Amino acid sequence: MSGQALARIEGVLEDAGGFDLLAPEGTRYRVDVTESVFDPGNPLLAEYVAGRRVVAFIGPTVHRLYGDRLRAYLDARLTPGSWSVQVIETGERNKTLASVEQVCAVAKATGLDRHGVMLAVGGGIVADVVGFAASMYARGIRYIKVNTTLVGQVDVGVGVKTGVNALHSKNMFGAYHPAHASINDPALLATLPPREIRCGLAEIVKMAVILDGDLFRTLERHPDAFLGAADGEVETYILRTSMRLMMEELCPNLREHELARLVDFGHTFSPVIETAGGHRLEHGEAVAVDIALSAHIARLLGLADAQTCERIVTLLRRIGLPVFDADTCTEELMTQALQASWQRRGRKLHLVVPTGVGKATFVSELEDLPADVLREALRALAAEGGAR
Structure with missing residues (x-):
């Protein structure tokens, strides 16, 4: 699709090579889907x-897997002396302003x-971290993002938010800074450990529950997608959808001028589940617990029927995700999460809850979620033996 055609059409346009987005306020960007991103024969x-x-920034594990290929690509494609590669620490504990400053310091030292x-x-x-650093530097x-995880390819890699944890809160500091390019190579997912795949599937379940019953049913048929149990066509459908x-x-x-967002499903209780648990659960695992808890709240409020709730919780379990965490899923901590x-x-609470498979609504006010409903939802999950 040409830039001229894109200029006339607000929204998301899909083609064989990826997706173009043009927002009503004028921001535009592209997410590319490509093969062999680090093959010198791929010019993208x-x-x-x-x-x-x-200056390329890469985590230790990804560097071990792809560092040599990245350097070979840059060496073959870019002018000698115009690039460098820096390994940075990953993990939630390193998602800090100090890490952002380190990225900026490296950029300055290399003459960027x-x-x-x-x-x-x-x-x-x-x-x-790198996106936030880029929003600040000079x-x-x-x-540019080359997204190597499932969460990265379906969530972080397709949006414009950057941020770090601060003041005992997730993503407290950040900026809206669209990437110059965001590149997804599905083949990179082949080296992910199962836990990371499941974390990405939690974000995919999130989208399926609130927006797309067909995607949800595909996940029910293929809960082991990306773990060697589904064919490539199914996985391509799940990824691109x-x-x-x-x-x-x-x-x-x-x-986010409008603060009521369906994509916040699974992200009301999960920040506290992550932080209060010392990041023992990965982000996607905390999102899964949040989804399960929100499904039970919807059931108890009469917004979703019991079958919808059961299907959601059952799918999360079949994928291998936790749906309860005894240490953090306490009434006190989950009430704190609602307040935060x-x-x-x-x-405004703007808690997203399912009303059916592929449909959702908001519980907008704190008083619309009575303490006894939260208590009963937590009790229901604990009674099901949800702790992993």
């Missing part, structure tokens, strides 16, 4: 760099100018 990444200086590019190669944490420079749904939902409200979300969302 080099074309986005377009002769600029580059305002026309330069930061390249983030990794999962969501690398993208968040008052904002380009950055998830990317498209996320981009379509983000597009009209890209910078209420404050963050402009003193």
Whole structure:
């Protein structure tokens, strides 16, 4: 699709090579889906760099798997001396302002100018840290994401938010800074451990529950997708549908001027589950617990029937995700989570709950969620033996 045609059509346009987004407020960006991104015969990444200086940031595990290929690609495609590769620490404990400052310090030490590019190669944490650094460095420079995890390809990699944890809160500091390019190579998922695949599937379940019954039913038929139990065609459908749904939902409200967002499903209780548990659960696992708890709340409020609730919780379990965590799923902590979300969302709760498979609504006010409903929802999950 040409830029001229794109300029006339707000929304998300899909083609064989990926997705273009043009938001009503004028922001546009593209998410590419490609094969063999680090093969020197693939010009995509080099074309986005377009002769600029580059500092690539990569986590230790991804560096071990793909570092040599990344260097070989940059060596073959870019001008000698115009690029460097820096390994940075990953994990939620390193998603901090200190890490952002370190990225900026490396960029400055390597002579990265305002026309330069930061390249983030990794999962969501690398993208968040490097993206936030790029939004700050020299008052904002380009950055490119090569998303190597399932969460990165269907969630972080298709949006414009960057951020780090601070003040005992997830993503307290951040910026809306669209990437110059965001590249997804599905083949990179083959080296992910099962736990990381399941975390990505939690974000896909999120989108299926709120927006797409067909996607949900596909996941019910293939709960082991991306773990060697589904064919490539099914996985391609799951990946591309998830990317498209996320981009379509983000597009009209890209910078979150409206604080009631369906894509916040699974993200009301999960920040406290993560932080209070010392990040013992991965982000996707905490999201899964949140989804299960929200499904039970919907059932108890009469917004969803028992079968819908059961299907959601059963799918999460079949995937291998936790649906309860005894240490953090306490009435006190989950009430704190509600209060924190209420404050963050402009003193409105905006809790997203399912009303059916592929449909959702909001519980907008704190008083619309009585304490006894939260208590009973937690009790129901605990009684089902949800702790993993």
